[in-house]
Amino acid sequence: MDILEIMQALNACHGPSGNEGQVAAAIRTLAAPYVDEITTDALGNLICHKQGTGPRVMFAAHMDSIGFIITHIDEHGYLRFGQVGGLSAHDLPGTPVRFRNGTRGVVAVQGKVEPKDWKLDHLYIDIGAKDQAEAKTMVQVGDTAVFDTTPFVSGRKLFSPYLDDRIACAILLSAMERIKHAGNDLYFVFTVQEEVGLRGARTAAYGIAPDYGIAVDVTDSDDIPDAPHECSSVAGKGAAIKVMDSSVICHPAVVKTLEDLAQARNIPYQRDILRFGGTDAGAIHQSRSGVYTGGISVATRYVHTPMEVADLDDIEACVALTAAFAQAKLEA
Ligand SMILES: [Zn+2]
Incomplete structure (x- = not known):
């Protein structure tokens, strides 16, 4: 194998x-x-x-x-999340994520927070929904998401x-x-x-x-x-x-x-x-x-x-x- x-x-x-x-x-x-x-x-x-x-x-x-669990869907369709296992806020902004049903999105950080002060509470997931109603057709509170990044080999190292x-x-x-x-x-x-x-x-x-x-x-x-x-x-x-x-x-x-x-x-x-x-x-x-x-x-x-x-x-x-x-x- x-x-x-x-x-x-x-x-x-x-x-x-x-x-x-x-x-x-x-x-x-x-x-x-x-x-x-x-x-x-x-x-x-x-x-x-x-x-x-x-x-x-x-x-x-x-x-x-590890992963994300959705706790709140706001009026604009942005998702707030809790952590499943250990997530660090500094590692996440810009990361693509994927839900079990195939819905995809990206982790972003809300404005005006200094990077040194980033906490998970400052982050949200954007799934491209136009508003809360549309977001709720894509993802529900309690759904989980995982990193949607792609494995590759470079040198003798495996990145994944x-x-x-x-x-x-x-x-x-x-x-x-x-x-x-x-x-x-x-x-x-x-x-x-x-x-x-x-x-x-x-x-x-x-x-x-x-x-x-x-x-x-x-x-x-x-x-x-x-x-x-x-x-x-x-x-x-x-x-x-x-x-x-x-x-x-x-x-x-x-x-x-x-x-x-x-x-x-x-x-x-x-x-x-x-x-x-x-x-x-x-x-x-x-x-x-x-x-x-x-x-x-x-x-x-x-x-x-x-x-x-x-x-x-x-x-x-x-x-x-x-x-x-x-x-x-x-x-x-
Ligand atoms: Zn382990």
């Missing part, structure tokens, strides 16, 4: 937190040849099971994206909206394709509602009761100009093996297993520490009486903006490391 093609297919879907159905349908089709059984739970998590007799391993990649976390969905799909012998009992879980508090991973982990958990996600990249060094990973330096973020301290045995596998297979890797943020690992490791949990991350620039940037060779390293862990001899 080609990573860019998967990203294009998944980003054509509407999938803000709580509305992941289109993404799940697309992934179900792509995953079907590689697993024994695919189920969906009450929250909408897509659970792809490849049977094995060894320890139960749960990989998680979240399908949901929603690398967080569709790139991890693509990594799990590509890893599944490579698994030859499934000694471990493998669950590839495409989770919902990560961006609003790791909600899908919590119920999925409870239902599956894994022995091991690996969350695959993006992590910030410390290589932008004037990088604040709040994180350790850098785009282009290999698969980022999570040690800690604000949601999890990864189990040292899982960190070591991932590092040993990377060394043995010549997979480039780096240790990932993030002084903020979290991933599905935060929910998985606290499930039931605890789960041996780690994380594999893609160092990504501009996380949660309309265009995120990651390195294609890092993505390949993450696929290789995910497939290696899936096939590793693990203690029950």
